[in-house]
Amino acid sequence: MNQNKNQFELIAKTFFGLEDVLAEEITLLGGENIFKHNRAVSFTADKELMYKCNYRLRTALRILKPIMKFNVRSTKALYRSVKEYKWEKIFSVDETFAVDSVVSSEYFKHSKFAALKLKDAIVDRYRAKFGKRPSVDLVNPKVRIHLHIYNDQCTISLDSSGDSLHKRGYRIAKTIAPLNEALAAGMVMLSGWDKESDFIDPMCGSGTIPIEAALIALDIPPGYLGRLYGFQNWNDFDEKLWKKIESNSSVKKKININIIGSDKSEKAVEAALQNINRAKLTPYINIQRKYFDDQKPQSENGIIITNPPYGERLKEDQIFDLYKMIGDTFKTNFTGFDAWILSAHKTAMKHVGLKTSKRLTLYNGALECKFHKFSLYKGSKKYKD
Numbered sequence: 001m002n003q004n005k006n007q008f009e010l011i012a013k014t015f016f017g018l019e020d021v022l023a024e025e026i027t028l029l030g031g032e033n034i035f036k037h038n039r040a041v042s043f044t045a046d047k048e049l050m051y052k053c054n055y056r057l058r059t060a061l062r063i064l065k066p067i068m069k070f071n072v073r074s075t076k077a078l079y080r081s082v083k084e085y086k087w088e089k090i091f092s093v094d095e096t097f098a099v100d101s102v103v104s105s106e107y108f109k110h111s112k113f114a115a116l117k118l119k120d121a122i123v124d125r126y127r128a129k130f131g132k133r134p135s136v137d138l139v140n141p142k143v144r145i146h147l148h149i150y151n152d153q154c155t156i157s158l159d160s161s162g163d164s165l166h167k168r169g170y171r172i173a174k175t176i177a178p179l180n181e182a183l184a185a186g187m188v189m190l191s192g193w194d195k196e197s198d199f200i201d202p203m204c205g206s207g208t209i210p211i212e213a214a215l216i217a218l219d220i221p222p223g224y225l226g227r228l229y230g231f232q233n234w235n236d237f238d239e240k241l242w243k244k245i246e247s248n249s250s251v252k253k254k255i256n257i258n259i260i261g262s263d264k265s266e267k268a269v270e271a272a273l274q275n276i277n278r279a280k281l282t283p284y285i286n287i288q289r290k291y292f293d294d295q296k297p298q299s300e301n302g303i304i305i306t307n308p309p310y311g312e313r314l315k316e317d318q319i320f321d322l323y324k325m326i327g328d329t330f331k332t333n334f335t336g337f338d339a340w341i342l343s344a345h346k347t348a349m350k351h352v353g354l355k356t357s358k359r360l361t362l363y364n365g366a367l368e369c370k371f372h373k374f375s376l377y378k379g380s381k382k383y384k385d
Contacts, residue, residue, distance in 0.1 A: 015183055029053060058222050064159055067085075075117045085156075091235070097141050097143045102149075145157070168181050175267065190360060196257060197299070199259045202292045203306045204268070217255050259286065260298075293333075304337055306342075320347075326341070339374045344367040357373050359372050
């Protein structure tokens with residue numbers, strides 16, 4: 001283990017299925033002692049790397065800094081351990097805090113009750129020490145505290161991110177059920193896109209997948225539009241170091257790639273154009289109003305990534321017809337391409353009529369989805385799953 005006293009443990013949270021991608025991102029930024037967990041990656045870092053990770057990681061949702069670890073089997077024991085911690089070194093009695101929690105334990109049936117006990121312990125420590133208590137602010141607290149209990153293992157962390165890192169700041173217009181930005185970035189990275197061949201999303205909705213593809217191709221950090229991070233409220237915040245990280249972000253000025261998004265919905269196209277403009281990516285993404293089966297590639301090869309409806313708002317025969325049309329269009333128009341579809345509808349996917357060459361499990365919100373790859377050669381094999 002690294003003995004550098006300036007280093008400490010961090011835990012980056014992510015979606016199920018993106019742990020490998022996130023671990024690779026952290027490795028490239030210089031993280032050490034990297035371990036993959038369910039929906040998370042732990043690693044050691046110093047302050048500079050913590051700032052960089054918040055600013056540059058595409059598939060992380062938030063980055064936590066553990067400050068307490070202990071075994072606990074009752075709310076009384078939780079309260080007692082938390083109250084002993086010197087919270088006044090973290091924030092003053094006149095500042096605000098908030099608590100969130102994830103609990104999976106036979107000893108703690110309700111995560112909100114465990115979080116309430118943690119909050120009570122902090123408040124009671126301040127009241128005993130200063131005769132008054134800090135306030136809870138759920139919207140914009142000075143410090144966000146994260147409680148995680150798995151069985152009898154308790155970890156209490158400071159949230160260095162504040163709002164979820166998927167909030168890049170470019171989404172000003174939405175369509176129904178927009179894809180999470182971090183998930184979209186993860187899909188692009190999982191696809192193995194070479195950032196040189198054409199990139200197409202023929203059902204682009206509000207443009208999230210093409211935007212994330214452009215950010216990746218241009219090497220633009222996901223935090224580039226500016227936002228407030230949790231660590232900027234901490235007592236040890238180093239503004240000079242933070243400004244250095246922001247100013248040193250490399251950005252490719254030009255790319256010679258066709259990044260194309262299309263949708264049959266005029267409302268979706270308008271939303272995508274607004275978001276792309278807000279993202280400062282208008283020169284790099286071509287948005288078209290076009291039906292899926294009218295889409296024709298401008299080159300002989302490339303990649304398609306798309307997230308079609310899963311059937312929640314369509315009748316069964318409509319969803320089957322839609323997926324059949326997708327498969328037929330792939331075979332007719334996109335020979336030489338690799339195509340990826342994210343869907344939670346297993347039966348509908350069979351109507352694509354093509355055999356997958358790879359299938360990964362991802363979660364879109366609470367929905368378990370499969371991320372299917374189709375290699376579209378001439379005479380592509382029929383689907384026999």
